[in-house]
Amino acid sequence: MKDASFLGKLFSSPFIRGFYNDEKPVVDIKLEGNKFEQRRMTSLINTIARNSPTGRAILEDAAKAGYTFSFERQRGSYGFCDPSEKRICLNPMHNDAKLTGTLAHEARHAQQHTKDVPTKFCTLNVATELKLRRATESDAQAVAAQTALEIRAATRNEKIWNAFEETDRHIALSVGKPSVFKSLDSVVADRDKNMQNAFKGWFNDWRTIDAYEQGYLYHHLRAVARCEPEEKAAYFAQKPFEGHKTSADILKMVCTTEKGKCYFANDLDIMDRETAMCGICQDTREAADMFFSERKKVTGKAPDTSYQNLPDRGDLFKALKMMMMPIGEIKVTKAPLDKKALPPSLIAGLNKIRQGR
């Protein structure tokens, strides 16, 4: 699993990044990697911990939960959080300004999983899975945005916020950049509002919502068609789709600030109201119908009906079908999609295709 490649190390070396101070992380987190990688990671941790109260609290929770931070080269990704192995890995190929936001984002995922967010996809019913997986991503981005704003206010340096804005313009626009003269205290005081706006901003990019619906739900449902008959019962057991949570349940579980408070406390039903947040695409609906009818045949279990009355988000693969029918069909229906979410490189590819529309 660990990437000990020459290139991976090179990208954290003084040759590429310059020298990092030999200092201790302000938050006592387990680090892995060579001397230069550990110093680089320490520098990212300390930038957050010294300048952003919001980011620091989240790093402290990741440390308490026993997470290890390291660098690992990945295709099409800035970093990831693996809750089963309690690891957070950043992609060393990206610059420190970008990776600071990524570190806050991934540490938030670690915190989410210590607060009862199921680590496995397809645990709760379809309506809940749709909202929950979207909420965990938009919330992690809300944390990255707020951390970047706090660092900007504390240091009067725009670099980290600009790096966030560059890749997540729709979220940055929704938050709105405060005056650079605004104090750190007032940026912290605005946290609930900023994070609500960032969370909502995530839903302004339909390509991202599509990519998550495909990767976290659609492909898991479709994959049952590729199971051998004797594998099906085990597959259904791994993906129970059981248990319902409302918008309020999800927001109270995911969108937390200190002492269990929720930054959406004044608008807890928003995810049940907004089509971008609770809607389902036609392809996913059909895939779910197929999955649950097959499950009934194999296990006798009654189908999940939670998604039947959700608003329609349109056709998940419409743009893909229009752009590249033959290749799209091959990629989407024959890729090995049974065990894991859609690979990030394919999600990135899908996004590129749709972007070109």
Ligand SMILES: [Zn+2]
């Ligand atoms: Zn994420």
